[in-house]
Amino acid sequence: TRTSRPQRILKAVQRKATVGDPQSVITAIDHFCRHREWAMNVGDEKGSILDSVVNEVSPVTVLELGTYCGYSTVRIARLLPPGACVITLEFNPDYAAIARQVIKWSGLEDKVQLVEGASGDCIPWMKEHFGVQAFDLVFLDHWKERYLPDTKLLEECGLIQKGTVLLADNVICPGTPDYLEYVRNSPRYNSHYYRSHLEYTKAEDGLEKSVFLGY
Numbered sequence: 001t002r003t004s005r006p007q008r009i010l011k012a013v014q015r016k017a018t019v020g021d022p023q024s025v026i027t028a029i030d031h032f033c034r035h036r037e038w039a040m041n042v043g044d045e046k047g048s049i050l051d052s053v054v055n056e057v058s059p060v061t062v063l064e065l066g067t068y069c070g071y072s073t074v075r076i077a078r079l080l081p082p083g084a085c086v087i088t089l090e091f092n093p094d095y096a097a098i099a100r101q102v103i104k105w106s107g108l109e110d111k112v113q114l115v116e117g118a119s120g121d122c123i124p125w126m127k128e129h130f131g132v133q134a135f136d137l138v139f140l141d142h143w144k145e146r147y148l149p150d151t152k153l154l155e156e157c158g159l160i161q162k163g164t165v166l167l168a169d170n171v172i173c174p175g176t177p178d179y180l181e182y183v184r185n186s187p188r189y190n191s192h193y194y195r196s197h198l199e200y201t202k203a204e205d206g207l208e209k210s211v212f213l214g215y
């Protein structure tokens, strides 16, 4: 096919969503992915859990690993008060370009910093480049085998401090066994599993919320 799936998702947003209305962008992507073409957005069911965690934490600085088309970036940013922002990392330039347009369509560009690059390369520069002390919330939704190494890297860089909340997508499907084992067995994290379903399907999946307790 001539266009990519992310391009078709952007088209659905431009056709169905209202500029400056984040909820209509979310609804347009969910409708397209449920009725036209599945895509790996966190989706509406797990998205509601993400919303509740964002509202509970009311974070000032959020880190998202894996922007893809920007669906969860919009879900998070729409709930942030003025002055709060989400830094989202995406290393695929084509996906980043689509996500920028989806975020712009939702009118949330002032609350989002999309950084094109690999998490392993960008995380060590977070403090210096963005003046981040520590993240209040980290949403992990990138390559599943990167969850654990990037969590350890965030710890080493002092970007996870007492009270930081990690929220990980897909801990069942596709699964992140080494990450789960780490956060559930570490004395420095308090973990909770939110059982749900893989986006737009009946398969089980869920989000794992892990609160860092400090050293």
Ligand SMILES: O=C(NC/C=C/[C@H]1O[C@@H](n2cnc3cncnc32)[C@H](O)[C@@H]1O)c1cc([N+](=O)[O-])cc(O)c1O
Residues within 6 Å of the ligand: 040, 041, 042, 065, 066, 067, 068, 069, 089, 090, 091, 092, 095, 117, 118, 119, 120, 141, 142, 143, 144, 146, 169, 170, 173, 174, 198, 199
């Ligand atoms: O594989 C999944 N997600 C991987 C997501 C990957 C996204 O994060 C980026 N990325 C990866 N490492 C990166 C490192 N640094 C920056 N961006 C990065 C990739 O360019 C992509 O945009 C997935 C799969 C299913 N599934 O049912 O199969 C369901 C889901 O919800 C999923 O999230």
Ligand SMILES: [Mg+2]
Residues within 6 Å of the ligand: 040, 041, 042, 141, 169, 170
């Ligand atoms: Mg996911």
